[in-house]
Amino acid sequence: MRVDAFDFELPGERIALRPARPRDAARMLVVAGNDMADAGVAELPKWLRPGDCLVFNDTRVIPAQLEGRRGEAKIGATLHKRIDLRRWQAFVRNAKRLRVGETIDFGAGVAAIAEDRLPDGSFILAFGGDKPVEVLLERAGTMPLPPYIAGKRATDEEDRADYQTMFAREDGAVAAPTAALHFTPRLLDALAAAGVASETLTLHVGAGTFLPVKADDTEDHVMHAEWGRIEADTAERLNAVRAAGGRVIAVGTTSLRLLESAASADGTIEPFAGDTSIFITPGYRFRAIDGLMTNFHLPRSTLFMLVSALMGLETMQAAYAHAIAGGYRFYSYGDASLLLPERSA
Known part of the structure; x- marks a missing residue:
């Protein structure tokens, strides 16, 4: 149709x-x-x-919205599918400033390598450290409100509940x-x-x-x-x-x-x-x-x-x-x- x-x-x-x-x-x-x-x-x-x-x-x-930097470039990532303990598929904002093999620093001791870029434009992000990614997100991530809400107001603590x-x-x-x-x-x-x-x-x-x-x-x-x-x-x-x-x-x-x-x-x-x-x-x-x-x-x-x-x-x-x-x-x-x-x- x-x-x-x-x-x-x-x-x-x-x-x-x-x-x-x-x-x-x-x-x-x-x-x-x-x-x-x-x-x-x-x-x-x-x-x-x-x-x-x-x-x-x-x-x-999970608080799957991340804001970080690759050098001077601001990079946003929204994780959307878990692959394994360390890797997630993610939609990346400002993706033209990110290449495979580069590292994004999300702050709070959380960083990920852009391991691969998929045909749909999303990336495979491999997170450093030995803790589950979900633990890292509690430190560095925010709730991934839908774009039709996030575009009208900022995420806040009320959204976590x-x-x-x-x-x-x-x-x-x-x-x-x-x-x-x-x-x-x-x-x-x-x-x-x-x-x-x-x-x-x-x-x-x-x-x-x-x-x-x-x-x-x-x-x-x-x-x-x-x-x-x-x-x-x-x-x-x-x-x-x-x-x-x-x-x-x-x-x-x-x-x-x-x-x-x-x-x-x-x-x-x-x-x-x-x-x-x-x-x-x-x-x-x-x-x-x-x-x-x-x-x-x-x-x-x-x-x-x-x-x-x-x-x-x-x-x-x-x-x-x-x-x-x-x-x-x-x-x-x-x-x-x-x-x-x-x-x-």
């Missing part, structure tokens, strides 16, 4: 620069089949059924699974009381999620790979949910993409450990999930393509127009949508 089919006008004031407080006070647009309803995240239990299961991503965002979900425990993401930012212990208790179960998986979200789609046609866009894991017992419980007539509702596009990557042709969710670069566009047949809770996404983005694949492009165009007119807040710190296709509404 043509990428411009997924374009829409978004006023700049609709971009949320801070999250709702408390987190579950955010608004939620419910799209069930072709019907829409304005609601709040705290009302989520009434929109689900006993026996349904929410699936969360337990990845933890705000840009982390309550499920975060597995270090490795450089972007938050933002739909889960809306959840609180109080909301989880209310869901459990309503008979709604929850499970977790791990997908380490990469900075590639923010890259614009530069191709004119979706068939020409290449996704960056991200590492994920679904444990065998988690897969078994999720399959049991559907066998009993419950619905598997992914919380966030990251959970959805990993579940779909792990699903067999008949919809059975298999254990999974490895990379996925799944790219979901209209025409895709969903196998593992029955619904999605997600935030509002960028025009022309792979994530808007994904929700259009789930609900239909016209339905999502209408939903986003309603959200914009109704003052919903967009993107990572913004409001939520609950998307229930007609087959599961």
Whole structure:
């Protein structure tokens, strides 16, 4: 499909620069089949059924944004995929001033060699010392806020907590699974009381999620790979949910993409450990999930393509127009949508 089919006008004031407080006070647009309803995240239990299961991503965002120098040149780096204990793939700002073999000094005793430059322009950075890179980042790094927030204000200490979900425990993401930012212990208790179960998986979200789609046609866009894991017992419980007539509702596009990557042709969710670069566009047949809770996404983005694949492009165009007119807040710190296709509404 043509990428411009997924374009829409978004006023700049609709971009949320801070999250709702408390987190579950955010608004939620419910799209069930072709019907829409304005609601709040705290009302989520009434929109689900006993026996349904929410699936969360337990990845933890690391302070993967680094500012350093190569001689007199300022070099910025955003780590986005771990290769091993010492090496990460990174997008580099001012890359024309950096050559393979040169060292970037990030301060606080943290330095890395530009080991290789990849065809997409990113670098392999090899960090010095004997400590895990995640330890070094706690000294020298900052939280990698999305560019549409970082371009409007500086990162601060509040972001270290705000840009982390309550499920975060597995270090490795450089972007938050933002739909889960809306959840609180109080909301989880209310869901459990309503008979709604929850499970977790791990997908380490990469900075590639923010890259614009530069191709004119979706068939020409290449996704960056991200590492994920679904444990065998988690897969078994999720399959049991559907066998009993419950619905598997992914919380966030990251959970959805990993579940779909792990699903067999008949919809059975298999254990999974490895990379996925799944790219979901209209025409895709969903196998593992029955619904999605997600935030509002960028025009022309792979994530808007994904929700259009789930609900239909016209339905999502209408939903986003309603959200914009109704003052919903967009993107990572913004409001939520609950998307229930007609087959599961």
